[in-house]
Amino acid sequence: AQTVTQSQPEMSVQEAETVTLSCTYDTSESDYYLFWYKQPPSRQMILVIRQEAYKQQNATENRFSVNFQKAAKSFSLKISDSQLGDAAMYFCAYRRPVYNTGTASKLTFGTGTRLQVTL
Amino acid sequence: ETGVTQTPRHLVMGMTNKKSLKCEQHLGHNAMYWYKQSAKKPLELMFVYNFKEQTENNSVPSRFSPECPNSSHLFLHLHTLQPEDSALYLCASSPAGAGHTGELFFGEGSRLTVL
Numbered sequence: 001a002q003t004v005t006q007s008q009p010e011m012s013v014q015e016a017e018t019v020t021l022s023c024t025y026d027t028s029e030s031d032y033y034l035f036w037y038k039q040p041p042s043r044q045m046i047l048v049i050r051q052e053a054y055k056q057q058n059a060t061e062n063r064f065s066v067n068f069q070k071a072a073k074s075f076s077l078k079i080s081d082s083q084l085g086d087a088a089m090y091f092c093a094y095r096r097p098v099y100n101t102g103t104a105s106k107l108t109f110g111t112g113t114r115l116q117v118t119l
Numbered sequence: 120e121t122g123v124t125q126t127p128r129h130l131v132m133g134m135t136n137k138k139s140l141k142c143e144q145h146l147g148h149n150a151m152y153w154y155k156q157s158a159k160k161p162l163e164l165m166f167v168y169n170f171k172e173q174t175e176n177n178s179v180p181s182r183f184s185p186e187c188p189n190s191s192h193l194f195l196h197l198h199t200l201q202p203e204d205s206a207l208y209l210c211a212s213s214p215a216g217a218g219h220t221g222e223l224f225f226g227e228g229s230r231l232t233v234l
Binding site: 042046108109110 | 150162214226
């Protein structure tokens with residue numbers, strides 16, 4: 001079974017600084033998707049960034065980027081120029097490959113990292 | 120405005136009560152999910168519905184009973200719950216099948232407290 005591990009329960013960063021959140025996963029598949037989700041205190045989980053395993057290039061979305069190390073099964077999230085609005089729980093998630101049309105998507109999540117942003 | 124709406128946002132119930140959680144998605148997705156979120160634990164997938172058919176039940180106790188009347192609506196019926204069932208229950212939806220990235224779209228959750 002796939003597992004996702006986030007070893008940092010809490011992290012803190014100063015405003016405008018850069019922080020990296022760690023995630024490792026375990027799978028025997030070669031093709032899969034990885035995600036970082038953000039859950040602010042308002043509770044709705046929203047997608048921050050996704051990475052397809054077959055792509056060597058690291059995904060980037062504005063201030064958010066990932067360091068995807070497939071051989072090491074590592075998927076870290078870097079937040080640059082941190083803002084107060086970045087304070088939230090961040091969840092790393094894995095999705096196994098889906099080959100059949102009409103198959104639902106099952107994501108496996110880590111335990112999350114609570115990010116605090118200080119002035 | 121969220122594409123996935125959950126009601127109620129907060130629910131307090133006794134162990135002998137019967138209540139229901141409701142989820143509605145306006146995104147045209149075919150798959151819907153119930154997740155349980157407890158502190159310091161990974162999100163636990165409870166049920167998956169694909170084109171209204173239940174395709175996954177992760178050994179969830181029978182005191183939780185899902186219902187999916189159509190691809191846009193999902194319910195979680197609650198009966199004779201235990202205090203350890205207190206948690207945030209998240210509903211999500213997604214497109215189904217190969218060719219999609221598989222990301223889930225979540226509602227804001229229903230915070231359940233069982234007394």
